[in-house]
Each structure stands twice: as C-alpha cells, then as structure tokens.
Amino acid sequence: MREITYRKVVAERFGGSDVLRTVQATLPVPPPGHARVRVLAAGIGFTDLMARSGDYLLQRRTPFTPGYELAGEVVDFTVDSRTPAWLRAGARVAAALTKMAAYSEFITLPLWQLVPLPEGLDPHLASAVPLDYLTAISLLDTHGRLRTGDTVLIQGASGGVGQAVGTLGRLRGLRMYGTASSSGSREALARHGVTFIDYRREDFEVVLREREPDGVQAVFDHIGGNNLSKGYRVLAPGGVLVSYAFSGRPGRMVGDTVRGAARVKFMNLQPHRRTALSMVPREIKADHAGYRTALGNLLDMAKRGAITPQIAATFPLAKAADVHAALERREITGKVVLTMS
Ligand SMILES: NC(=O)c1ccc[n+]([C@@H]2O[C@H](COP(=O)([O-])OP(=O)(O)OC[C@H]3O[C@@H](n4cnc5c(N)ncnc54)[C@H](OP(=O)(O)O)[C@@H]3O)[C@@H](O)[C@H]2O)c1
Numbered sequence: 325m326r327e328i329t330y331r332k333v334v335a336e337r338f339g340g341s342d343v344l345r346t347v348q349a350t351l352p353v354p355p356p357g358h359a360r361v362r363v364l365a366a367g368i369g370f371t372d373l374m375a376r377s378g379d380y381l382l383q384r385r386t387p388f389t390p391g392y393e394l395a396g397e398v399v400d401f402t403v404d405s406r407t408p409a410w411l412r413a414g415a416r417v418a419a420a421l422t423k424m425a426a427y428s429e430f431i432t433l434p435l436w437q438l439v440p441l442p443e444g445l446d447p448h449l450a451s452a453v454p455l456d457y458l459t460a461i462s463l464l465d466t467h468g469r470l471r472t473g474d475t476v477l478i479q480g481a482s483g484g485v486g487q488a489v490g491t492l493g494r495l496r497g498l499r500m501y502g503t504a505s506s507s508g509s510r511e512a513l514a515r516h517g518v519t520f521i522d523y524r525r526e527d528f529e530v531v532l533r534e535r536e537p538d539g540v541q542a543v544f545d546h547i548g549g550n551n552l553s554k555g556y557r558v559l560a561p562g563g564v565l566v567s568y569a570f571s572g573r574p575g576r577m578v579g580d581t582v583r584g585a586a587r588v589k590f591m592n593l594q595p596h597r598r599t600a601l602s603m604v605p606r607e608i609k610a611d612h613a614g615y616r617t618a619l620g621n622l623l624d625m626a627k628r629g630a631i632t633p634q635i636a637a638t639f640p641l642a643k644a645a646d647v648h649a650a651l652e653r654r655e656i657t658g659k660v661v662l663t664m665s
Pocket residue numbers: 369370371374455456459479480481482483484485486503504505506507509523546547567568569570571602603604605657658
C-alpha cells in the first residue's frame with residue numbers, strides 16, 4: 325500500500341459557488357478498520373449549497389469538501405475485528421457520510437460505513453440514494469411511526485428529499501399532500517399519488533382544513549418559521565410535526581435553524597401532538613447497524629426498480645462550482661450527480 329494522489333473539490337471559505345476549487349491531495353495508507361474508496365459518483369443535495377454558503381449548522385469550518393453521499397469501489401483496506409466478510413478490493417459500495425467529504429476522487433472511510441452495492445446497480449443511480457432516502461426513512465419511520473392509510477403533508481415534495489418521501493410513502497400506503505411550485509410538479513407528484521399544493525398560490529393550512537377537517541397524522545417541514553405553527557395546527561390528535569429543516573432566510577439560515585429547532589422542542593411540551601427533529605448524519609452516527617440495514621434495503625429496492633431516483637443531470641467533478649451556480653439560478657431542478665473519471 326502506498327499514498328494515492330488524487331483530486332477533490334474544496335470550499336476554501338464560505339461564499340458563492342466561486343469558492344469551490346479543485347485541488348490535488350494525497351491519501352495515506354488507511355488506519356485499522358478503514359478502507360480507501362475510489363469514488364465513482366457523488367450526489368449533490370441542497371444541503372451542500374447551504375454548507376458552501378456558511379448556512380449549515382453541521383458545517384461551521386472551512387476548508388472542507390462538500391458532499392454527503394457517494395458510490396465507489398474499494399481500493400484497499402486495513403482489517404480489524406469487525407471487517408465484514410463480503411469486503412474485498414474492487415467491491416462496489418455506497419455510503420452516506422456523517423461529515424461532508426464526497427466531492428472527491430478518493431476517500432478514506434471507516435468499514436462500518438460501507439454498504440455493498442447489489443450486483444449490476446449503476447453507481448450513478450446508487451449515489452443518488454443515500455441521503456434523500458435515508459432522510460425519508462427517518463421522517464416516515466423513525467419519527468413519523470406511520471401506518472397504512474395515514475395522511476401526511478410533505479413540504480418541498482418536488483425536492484430530492486420530498487420525492488423520496490413520496491416514493492416510500494406510496495409503498496407504505498399513505499395518503500399524501502405535497503407543497504411545491506416547479507413547473508411539472510403536479511404531474512411528477514401525481515405519479516407518487518401525492519396531491520399537489522402550489523405554495524405560491526395556495527395556503528396549505530386552508531387547503532388541509534377544508535380537505536382533511538380531522539387533521540393529518542404527520543407534517544414533514546423543511547421551511548421553519550411560521551410554517552412550523554401552521555403545520556402543527558393541521559395535525560390530528562396524536563399526530564407529529566417532524567422538522568427536517570436546515571434552512572431559513574438567506575443570510576440568516578444558521579440562526580433560523582437553531583430557532584426552529586428550539587421552537588420544535590418547545591412545541592413538544594404541549595399535550596396530544598408530538599414534534600421531532602430529523603438529523604440524519606447524527607442518526608447514522610448513533611446507529612451504525614440500523615444505517616447499514618436501511619441503506620442496504622434501499623439499494624436493493626433501487627436495483628429492483630422499486631425506487632427510481634430521478635437524476636436530472638450528471639457532471640464531471642471539476643464542474644462542481646458550475647453545478648452549484650446553476651442550481652442556485654434554478655437552471656437545473658432535480659438531483660445532480662458528480663462523476664469522477
Ligand atoms: N434532516 C436531515 O438530516 C436532512 C437531510 C437532507 C436534507 N435536509 C434538508 O432538507 C431540505 C431539502 O433538501 P433537498 O436536497 O430535498 O432540496 P431541494 O431538492 O432543493 O428541494 C427543495 C424543495 O423545497 C421546495 N420549496 C422551496 N421553497 C418552499 C416553500 N416556501 N414552501 C414549500 N416548499 C418550498 C422546492 O419546491 P419548488 O422547487 O417546486 O419550488 C423543493 O421541492 C434542505 O433544507 C436540506 O438541508 C435535511
């Protein structure tokens with residue numbers, strides 16, 4: 325084993341897309357219980373853009389490499405007592421990271437974080453699964469505790485996370501409403517059985533009061549602010565408001581995120597309804613086995629076509645800054661995947 329020289333994207337400071345640079349680095353021999361992985365594809369999420377701007381609570385330092393999810397190929401590894409039996413050099417794997425670092429040609433990861441790709445699953449498709457779909461599982465199962473026939477509201481239903489919630493929600497037999505505005509959202513949401521609410525023209529609270537007078541069993545919110553109280557008010561007794569927000573007003577996102585989290589905790593003191601916070605990187609850290617089982621199942625579902633992440637575009641690693649700029653200008657909507665040559 326020797327050092328590997330490779331390229332990665334680094335946000336040198338917080339700021340616009342121009343702070344992203346492609347730099348050369350070296351990867352040392354992996355420590356015990358770790359593998360070096362050649363990254364084949366890395367998914368881009370809205371959280372990456374927030375982190376680059378300095379608006380993400382869990383990424384407060386620069387320099388850093390964005391990206392929470394990847395698919396790749398194991399180069400080599402150093403065994404320890406927990407080395408899985410399937411692990412070998414050349415094995416294809418996917419991972420959700422607990423600390424951003426995926427926009428990179430190579431990465432060192434702890435062995436517990438690697439989940440084998442099912443034979444034949446396209447790594448580009450696989451790289452679009454981890455964060456959005458694990459977040460959907462956190463919302464629906466860990467915090468939502470929903471049953472077939474329950475009714476839910478998904479804020480941001482046309483986004484990466486929102487579409488994953490819609491896909492898995494349909495498989496769980498939920499009745500679903502979703503807010504969005506993008507052109508084509510109505511048809512896209514209808515494919516998952518989600519009733520479209522255009523947040524630019526309609527007030528979701530008014531719509532739900534009229535159509536679901538007994539309330540809904542869960543609201544998944546990434547907007548925060550006043551929307552939290554509105555979401556709480558449309559809950560049925562026993563219902564739950566789950567905040568998955570790392571968002572807020574431009575330039576005030578960190579403060580808004582913290583205030584939103586405090587508000588959600590405070591609301592949980594009231595009787596008859598629950599509130600919860602979803603923070604997937606922390607949930608992965610807290611339950612390695614649960615993470616591996618959930619991601620393994622999701623990758624199997626992707627292989628079988630039971631979930632079909634929609635990839636809007638793929639770009640080479642060196643174009644990361646252009647992709648961030650295009651996403652911010654809303655020239656691309658939907659999931660983008662970076663590919664490494
Ligand atoms: N809890 C966690 O661990 C976790 C994990 C992953 C992501 N997240 C967070 O989840 C959020 C979404 O991430 P993503 O990658 O899915 O982003 P995304 O793909 O950019 O989607 C954002 C969605 O928000 C919608 N939206 C924008 N303004 C809205 C408003 N005022 N009311 C309702 N919907 C609105 C957009 O709809 P249109 O485009 O149709 O207007 C779009 O559907 C981010 O805050 C991210 O940080 C949290």
